[in-house]
Amino acid sequence: MSAPNLFLVYVTDAERSTAFYSDLFDMKPMMVTPRYIPFEVAPGVVFALWSGQSDRLGRQTPRTSEIGLMLPGPASAVDELHAVWTAKGATVVEPPHDEVFGRTFVVADPDGNLIRVAPVD
Structure with a gap:
């Protein structure tokens, strides 16, 4: 079985959160899209910001x-x-x-x- 290697943090403003985490952790994202911003924190391990929505997982979902x-x-x-x-x-x-x-x-x-x-x- 594989170990988890992607950790998502839900955010409401991807640009604001990218600036916050980039500054706080002194790291640059691997890439930037309007709703998904991944940071490689170790080889093959990604910490990502995600502002995407779906029909089943809306803003009201805790x-x-x-x-x-x-x-x-x-x-x-x-x-x-x-x-x-x-x-x-x-x-x-x-x-x-x-x-x-x-x-x-x-x-x-x-x-x-x-x-x-x-x-x-």
């Missing part, structure tokens, strides 16, 4: 997820990234704090999708 970024290094690396992201204007949902798995914080993208930073497991 979509919940949390994007994770696991950082190597000490707990201070989490605090340092928090400072960088807040300077970029990221909306902080949970400020840095200690959890059972280590130091963490959560920000939200323009659509309210959550992005958690934590140490490498």
